[in-house]
Amino acid sequence: MNALEVRDVSFSYGARQVLHGLNFTCPKGRLTALLGPNAAGKSTLISLLTCLYPIQQGQIKVSGHDLNRAPRSALRELGVVFQQSTLDLDLTVEQNLRYHAALHGFSPSDAKGRVNDELARQQLSDRRHDKVRLLNGGHRRRVEIARALLHNPRLLLLDEASVGLDPASRQALQAHLRSLCAERDIAVLSTTHLLDEIAPEDHVLILNQGALVANGSIEAIQAQYQQQSLALIFQQLTKKEPK
Amino acid sequence: MKAYWYCLSGIFFREWLRFWQQRTRLLSALVRPLLWLIVFAAGFRAALGIAIIAPYDTYITYETYIVPGLACMILLFNGMQSSLSMVYDREMGSMRILLTSPQPRSFLLICKLMASASISIIQVYIFLAITWFYGVQPPLLGLLVALPALLMVALMLGAIGLLLSNGIRQLENFAGVMNFVIFPLFFLSSALYPLWKMQEASLWLYWICALNPFSYGVELVRYALYLQFNPLALIVCATTTVVCLSAAVLTFSPKRSALRRAPGK
Numbered sequence A: 001m002n003a004l005e006v007r008d009v010s011f012s013y014g015a016r017q018v019l020h021g022l023n024f025t026c027p028k029g030r031l032t033a034l035l036g037p038n039a040a041g042k043s044t045l046i047s048l049l050t051c052l053y054p055i056q057q058g059q060i061k062v063s064g065h066d067l068n069r070a071p072r073s074a075l076r077e078l079g080v081v082f083q084q085s086t087l088d089l090d091l092t093v094e095q096n097l098r099y100h101a102a103l104h105g106f107s108p109s110d111a112k113g114r115v116n117d118e119l120a121r122q123q124l125s126d127r128r129h130d131k132v133r134l135l136n137g138g139h140r141r142r143v144e145i146a147r148a149l150l151h152n153p154r155l156l157l158l159d160e161a162s163v164g165l166d167p168a169s170r171q172a173l174q175a176h177l178r179s180l181c182a183e184r185d186i187a188v189l190s191t192t193h194l195l196d197e198i199a200p201e202d203h204v205l206i207l208n209q210g211a212l213v214a215n216g217s218i219e220a221i222q223a224q225y226q227q228q229s230l231a232l233i234f235q236q237l238t239k240k241e242p243k
Numbered sequence B: 001m002k003a004y005w006y007c008l009s010g011i012f013f014r015e016w017l018r019f020w021q022q023r024t025r026l027l028s029a030l031v032r033p034l035l036w037l038i039v040f041a042a043g044f045r046a047a048l049g050i051a052i053i054a055p056y057d058t059y060i061t062y063e064t065y066i067v068p069g070l071a072c073m074i075l076l077f078n079g080m081q082s083s084l085s086m087v088y089d090r091e092m093g094s095m096r097i098l099l100t101s102p103q104p105r106s107f108l109l110i111c112k113l114m115a116s117a118s119i120s121i122i123q124v125y126i127f128l129a130i131t132w133f134y135g136v137q138p139p140l141l142g143l144l145v146a147l148p149a150l151l152m153v154a155l156m157l158g159a160i161g162l163l164l165s166n167g168i169r170q171l172e173n174f175a176g177v178m179n180f181v182i183f184p185l186f187f188l189s190s191a192l193y194p195l196w197k198m199q200e201a202s203l204w205l206y207w208i209c210a211l212n213p214f215s216y217g218v219e220l221v222r223y224a225l226y227l228q229f230n231p232l233a234l235i236v237c238a239t240t241t242v243v244c245l246s247a248a249v250l251t252f253s254p255k256r257s258a259l260r261r262a263p264g265k
Helices: A042-049 A071-076 A093-103 A108-121 A137-149 A167-184 A218-225 A230-237 B002-021 B024-045 B062-092 B095-099 B105-134 B140-166 B171-187 B195-201 B203-211 B213-225 B231-251 B256-260
Strands: A004-013 A016-026 A031-035 A057-062 A078-081 A155-159 A187-192 A203-208 A211-217
Touching: A004 A042, A016 A042, A016 A187, A016 A203, A016 A211, A031 A167, A042 A057, A042 A155, A042 A187, A057 A071, A071 A078, A078 A137, A093 A108, A093 A137, A093 B002, A093 B095, A108 A137, A137 A155, A137 A167, A155 A167, A167 A187, A203 A218, A203 A230, A211 A218, A211 A230, A218 A230, B002 B105, B024 B062, B024 B105, B062 B105, B062 B140, B062 B171, B062 B213, B095 B105, B105 B140, B105 B231, B140 B171, B140 B213, B140 B231, B195 B203, B213 B231
Parallel strands: A031 A187, A031 A203, A078 A155, A155 A187
Antiparallel strands: A004 A016, A004 A057, A203 A211
């Protein structure tokens, strides 16, 4: 079973359609990179996947749970890192994580164990009592990832999570995400517009003006367009039509 | 069932932690009613004579009269402010994390309202403690009996605020809410003057005050503080809470304002 299945999903803001019949899946144990220029519809898709927007047309399943019919079961299988930080800056790292555990209905003792494990995995145990305000951008992202993984989701969504990070932190974040896929067999769907964040083993989706214009492994996409450079393929597929 | 309890206590704990971290909020919440009590009431004491009215069994000073109204003023400002801050929070902040919780959305919203109400009530009790030393001393038992009344009023005002926030696009509109909702609710109520006084001044103003749910909130707290029960006030407050909360939950959309406008516009 795929961690995420998106079938015929369309979405409009009033009369303006921003997503056009999207179809794709995210396999377990692999990072799926969702590429697209600005205003391609990436953030709208993330809002649909996290139930912040209602599904107008089509079907989305997270770990087999239909977002429309069983949103609560689907949300249990979903961890999210939003583009803008949603951490409480005045609370400590541990307090932020324990709040998230409570929202998922974990008892304080269960939450304590999960927080300890996740902070150790993210090498943040020594920062647990620090206020988030004192952490740098890279550490804040790691806290958000730790929080998103607290409830052991099958799918981790990241919406342009590397924005604002320095190159070293970005690289570390990408390596960390791929190790999560390998070690925990979860699916990661990461939106970005930075091509250097893509690794050869990733599954790639290219979204342009709300339509999926490429979907597959890098090799398959290169073969399809008979072009070695993903950057050139991306440029070609997302070229704006002259009005 | 336990999951709901852990979720509720988590939301309460976070609100209390945040309140503790931002203690200056307490100061600013107390300055407003204390100014009214110490400055405004002192000036008006001579001008406004208060006859013996229920629930008081004797003549009272003007300060004694306005303390329940000022306690409700704290609930009014806090309730509206915390509900309206959700406009901002649900677009970019912590509300997004709250709303991706697997618990039912209506439950999460009610928990958030109750947690905000608990913070307002802590502030009211600190205010009542200060007024006690200032000389306004309701029966000690009344302070305990007033607790459920204060909770009822805080929930009612939070529910009205949440309903309003569903129709507001940006937090900047808070100034408009201040002028068109908070001030009219407060001034057109029995918080600062008994309704019979208002009736003497203007009949139509009296009727507006008599239809204002905030008046009933103030009276519910006033009666409870003096160990009396005002069933009409309870019915109006409870009905307003249920109606506004139901409408707010039904019309709540996490990114409502974004759905109204196309991106880039």
